[in-house]
Amino acid sequence: MGFYEVMAEYRPGDLESFIGKVKPDDVRRVLGKQRLSPWDYLTLLSPVASEFLEDMARKAHEITVRQFGKTILLYTPMYLSDHCVNLCRYCGFNASIDLRRSRLEPEDVDREAAVIAETGLKHILILTGESRTHSSPRYIGDCARRLARYFTSISIEVYPLETDEYADLVSDGVDGLTLYQETYNEALYDSLHLRGPKKNFSFRLNAPERGCRAGMRTVGIGALLGLDVFYRDSFYTGLHAWYLQRSYPEVDISVSFPRMRPHAGSFQPGHPASDREMVQAVTALRLFMPRAGITLSTRETEDFRNNILPLGVTRMSAGSCTQVGGRSRDDANTGQFDISDERSVQEMARDLAARGYQPVYKDWEPLVSLDVA
Amino acid sequence: MDMTVNGKTETVKDGLTLAGYLAERNLNPDSLVVELNLVVVPRDQFTACVLKDGDCLEIVRFVGGG
Amino acid sequence: MTGMTTGDAFEIGGKKLTSRLFTGTGKYSSDTLIPAVIDSSGSQVITVALRRVDIGAETDNVMKHIPKHVVFLPNTSGARNADEAVRIARLARAAGCGNWIKIEVISDSVYLLPDGYETAKATEILAKEGFEVFPYINPDLMVARSLVNAGAAAVMPLGSPIGSNRGLRTREMIRILIDEIPLPIIVDAGIGRPSQACEAMEMGAAACLVNTAISSAGDPVAMAAAFGEAVRAGRKAYLAGPGAVGEKASASSPLTGFLG
Numbered sequence: 111m112g113f114y115e116v117m118a119e120y121r122p123g124d125l126e127s128f129i130g131k132v133k134p135d136d137v138r139r140v141l142g143k144q145r146l147s148p149w150d151y152l153t154l155l156s157p158v159a160s161e162f163l164e165d166m167a168r169k170a171h172e173i174t175v176r177q178f179g180k181t182i183l184l185y186t187p188m189y190l191s192d193h194c195v196n197l198c199r200y201c202g203f204n205a206s207i208d209l210r211r212s213r214l215e216p217e218d219v220d221r222e223a224a225v226i227a228e229t230g231l232k233h234i235l236i237l238t239g240e241s242r243t244h245s246s247p248r249y250i251g252d253c254a255r256r257l258a259r260y261f262t263s264i265s266i267e268v269y270p271l272e273t274d275e276y277a278d279l280v281s282d283g284v285d286g287l288t289l290y291q292e293t294y295n296e297a298l299y300d301s302l303h304l305r306g307p308k309k310n311f312s313f314r315l316n317a318p319e320r321g322c323r324a325g326m327r328t329v330g331i332g333a334l335l336g337l338d339v340f341y342r343d344s345f346y347t348g349l350h351a352w353y354l355q356r357s358y359p360e361v362d363i364s365v366s367f368p369r370m371r372p373h374a375g376s377f378q379p380g381h382p383a384s385d386r387e388m389v390q391a392v393t394a395l396r397l398f399m400p401r402a403g404i405t406l407s408t409r410e411t412e413d414f415r416n417n418i419l420p421l422g423v424t425r426m427s428a429g430s431c432t433q434v435g436g437r438s439r440d441d442a443n444t445g446q447f448d449i450s451d452e453r454s455v456q457e458m459a460r461d462l463a464a465r466g467y468q469p470v471y472k473d474w475e476p477l478v479s480l481d482v483a
Numbered sequence: 484m485d486m487t488v489n490g491k492t493e494t495v496k497d498g499l500t501l502a503g504y505l506a507e508r509n510l511n512p513d514s515l516v517v518e519l520n521l522v523v524v525p526r527d528q529f530t531a532c533v534l535k536d537g538d539c540l541e542i543v544r545f546v547g548g549g
Numbered sequence: 550m551t552g553m554t555t556g557d558a559f560e561i562g563g564k565k566l567t568s569r570l571f572t573g574t575g576k577y578s579s580d581t582l583i584p585a586v587i588d589s590s591g592s593q594v595i596t597v598a599l600r601r602v603d604i605g606a607e608t609d610n611v612m613k614h615i616p617k618h619v620v621f622l623p624n625t626s627g628a629r630n631a632d633e634a635v636r637i638a639r640l641a642r643a644a645g646c647g648n649w650i651k652i653e654v655i656s657d658s659v660y661l662l663p664d665g666y667e668t669a670k671a672t673e674i675l676a677k678e679g680f681e682v683f684p685y686i687n688p689d690l691m692v693a694r695s696l697v698n699a700g701a702a703a704v705m706p707l708g709s710p711i712g713s714n715r716g717l718r719t720r721e722m723i724r725i726l727i728d729e730i731p732l733p734i735i736v737d738a739g740i741g742r743p744s745q746a747c748e749a750m751e752m753g754a755a756a757c758l759v760n761t762a763i764s765s766a767g768d769p770v771a772m773a774a775a776f777g778e779a780v781r782a783g784r785k786a787y788l789a790g791p792g793a794v795g796e797k798a799s800a801s802s803p804l805t806g807f808l809g
Contacts, residue, residue: 139790145728167804356729386808417807489601514610515602516643521636523643541601543640547580547611548598548626549573549711549738549760 113319113353114312117294120349122342125152129341132156141165146398151348154394155341163389170393170422173400182462183403183425183470184455185233186226187267189434190214190253192443194239196306198292200334200370200377202446203239205306210443212434213244219256221438227260229429229455232472234261235288240269240308247275251282258283262475265328269307270317276324285474287321288330289314290368293337294346298380302337318354327474328362329354330405335391336370336379344391348398355399364403364425367391371409371450389418396422408451412461415451419465428458484536501532505542516543557788561733561755562649562681562702564620568593569750570780571622571735572773573760574611576712583614585770586763590777594620596651596758598627599641622683624651631670638675650675651683651705661711665692669699676700685737688722693730704730705758707738708749712761714741717748727753743772743779750783751791 128149137159140150153159154166191213194203203209214222226234234257238245245268254264265286266279276287293299296311303309318329331350333343347365355363369388370379383391392404406415406423408430415426430452431437432445453461459469484497495504501524505512517524518541524532534540559566571594574583587595595615615621623641628634631654638650652675654667668684669692675682681702686692688706696704706723709715716739717723727734733755740746746757759776766772 142791144724163805163808164803171804389805389808420804489604508604510602510604511610514612514644516599516640518636518640523639525643526645541640542604543599544602544610545597545612545621545623545641545644545646546600547574547577547583548624549575549596549758 112316113350114315116349116353117346120148120345122295125342125345128152129156132158134158134161137162141169141397148345148349148352148398151352151394151398152341152345154397155344155390159394160386160390163386163393166393166397167389167421170396171420173396174420174422174424177400178424179468180466181468181470182419182423183233183473184231184428184458185235185263185265185425186229186231186427186429186455187235187237187432188222188226188257189237189432189436189446190219190250191238191241191245192434192446193241193244194306196240196308197304198306198308199302199304200292200337200379202444211239211244212443213238213249214253214435216252216256218435218438219253222435223257223260225437226429230471231429231455232261233263233265233474235265235267235286235427237267238269240306247271247278251279251284254279254282254284262472265330270314271320273320273324276321276326280325283476285327285476286330287318287326287328288366289317289321290332290334290366291315291347291350292334293343294333294350295338295342298338318350319357322354322358322361326361328364328403329358330364330366330403332366332368332405334368334370335383335388336381339381340383340387340391344394348395351395351399351402355402362403363399364405365395365399366405366407367395368407368409371448385414388414389421392418392422408449409447411450412453416461416465419462419467426458428453429455484534486534486536486538486540488540489542495534497536499534500530501534501540502529504534504540505529510542514544517541518543557784559755562683566593566620567591568777568780569756569784570746570777571596571737571756571758572763572776573758575760576764577769578764580609580611580614582764582769583611584616586773587616587619589770590763590773592773592777593618594622596622596624596760598624599637600627620649621646622649622651624653624685625671626653626655628652628654628671629656629667630654630664631667631674634667634671635674638671638680639678642680648679649681649683649702651685653685662687663707665689668692669695672696672701673699683735688719688726690722690725690729693726693732697730697732701732703733703735703755705735705737708736708745709739709741711738713739714762714765715739716741716745720748720752723749723754724752743775746776747779747783747786750780751786753787756780 140153192203193211198204264284267288299311321329333347351363351365403424404422405425433442436442462469568591570592572592573596625634625637634654652671654664672682672684683703685705693704709718735756736749736754737758741762763769763773
């Protein structure tokens with residue numbers, strides 16, 4: 111049974127009527143439990159639970175420190191290509207936007223990688239838009255082999271692939287997969303994705319699972335908060351993570367809460383998530399899945415990131431840049447979204463240390479040596 | 484002929500059936516399970532089962548246990 | 550005597566039971582106590598072992614003492630490996646008292662701890678032959694997962710070593726099995742007091758198997774009654790859903806103060 115079938119056991123109507131019946135005593139009961147069921151998790155995402163945010167934060171902090179210590183894994187994104195054939199209404203790279211588009215050729219990859227490697231980071235996340243012409247799985251695999259000379263852990267955030275394509279990338283040295291469903295609301299998803307392969311909701315939904323089966327060591331999921339009602343997408347994200355973890359206990363599952371921030375542009379999110387709701391999402395997830403990784407992106411401000419740091423976060427991006435080749439050339443293309451936290455890796459490390467957290471640069475190293483490019 | 488029963492050698496007359504053997508030893512077949520040469524003999528086969536020289540019998544029953 | 554809360558059906562190994570207490574029949578001063586123990590506790594499942602008949606000696610038959618309605622759970626005690634367990638299981642089934650079998654593969658004579666690997670092998674073979682397999686194991690999540698895959702009817706983790714009466718020493722690991730394994734978890738071995746059986750049931754165990762604590766009690770029949778009540782109480786508590794464990798947030802340095 112895939113996740114699509116699991117989701118069918120928790121229909122939006124069921125969620126709504128459950129949320130409507132949550133009382134403060136239900137929240138207290140859930141806060142006293144060691145192990146939460148999906149319905150307990152939903153209880154923590156209810157408006158009533160918002161009154162208990164401090165209790166949730168305290169417990170989330172405690173669990174995170176026990177499971178992960180006071181450490182934060184640092185990584186950075188590297189955009190390989192901004193060519194994209196999809197028309198996603200909320201994205202800065204969508205095919206209808208007139209942008210200069212490019213992709214990194216081998217020497218560019220090296221140049222960009224060298225700049226990043228200087229900072230000491232060992233974990234890299236490589237991204238592409240969706241274009242099998244410009245950024246085919248082979249292209250991505252070749253880049254990964256090249257990057258394996260600079261970094262010890264390579265994750266990909268690219269368009270959904272087939273299991274055997276993920277498996278090929280695993281042999282090219284990719285050990286992580288990140289893929290955001292954007293929204294788990296199928297009707298809304300359909301209305302947001304006007305054209306292109308990304309219109310296929312279930313192909314995307316089942317991709318993280320294909321990644322698990324293909325041998326990815328770590329798989330990250332998430333929804334773009336703001337597109338749909340906060341508790342719904344948070345719940346389905348957590349449920350998705352729970353399903354993946356139970357089905358593939360050997361895979362490291364992590365969750366991200368990328369939030370749509372106000373920005374200049376024609377698309378405005380239908381349900382912008384407040385800071386309070388972000389805290390609720392992160393702490394509820396931590397209580398529901400004590401061992402899941404939780405990532406906070408640079409869409410969030412420096413202030414917000416500093417404040418939410420002790421509440422369950424385990425991974426943060428630093429020295430981010432959403433432009434293709436943005437670190438190694440002056441005339442780089444437009445970025446995918448505005449980065450709100452512009453701290454360099456060094457500044458991030460310093461700020462983490464000041465708050466009693468150890469920045470971790472390397473959390474994984476493959477012992478099997480690869481035939482690098 | 485000679486055969487082994489519960490680990491001990493015994494001499495019995497030729498052509499003896501399993502049912503006959505049990506009757507001779509005053510063993511009630513209803514509460515027993517018998518294994519002949521590592522194969523379980525169903526209770527309804529006890530009369531038909533003819534024992535041969537060199538056969539190995541295990542005769543067991545339920546006892547108290549945890 | 551009323552068994553269980555209405556609506557709490559206990560279906561296991563193809564049968565419907567009304568008691569979640571399984572009782573062992575070993576180490577009794579007299580087998581004649583067994584029917585009284587079964588009656589006072591309400592237990593419907595008993596374990597028995599298979600042993601060689603003592604030919605020529607007049608020995609009592611424990612079977613005479615077991616009421617007709619009771620379900621037999623023969624064990625493979627004596628088996629030191631999977632092959633021996635399989636052999637004993639086939640013999641047990643030939644007795645004609647059902648197809649349930651408790652797999653006990655023990656090659657440790659000091660603590661009587663089971664061999665998970667051999668147990669899993671035996672489970673797979675016997676499940677394919679149509680047995681309802683109840684494997685007895687150390688509370689090991691990985692072993693339990695392989696038992697699920699092998700087709701077991703339940704998983705029986707020990708609370709503490711056989712005969713030790715030391716209670717749920719392995720409670721945290723049992724809790725993990727209850728949370729993670731989609732099969733009935735029957736706590737077996739080491740339960741020494743009714744309160745421990747009650748605790749196992751409160752945690753969410755499907756049933757408890759008790760032998761030594763009853764057979765070695767001063768008054769086994771009374772102790773069996775106590776265990777019957779303890780298992781029922783624990784199960785009721787589990788179904789009622791325990792209340793919140795009080796935890797006060799400290800007012801100083803709030804973590805969410807920044808939200809305003």
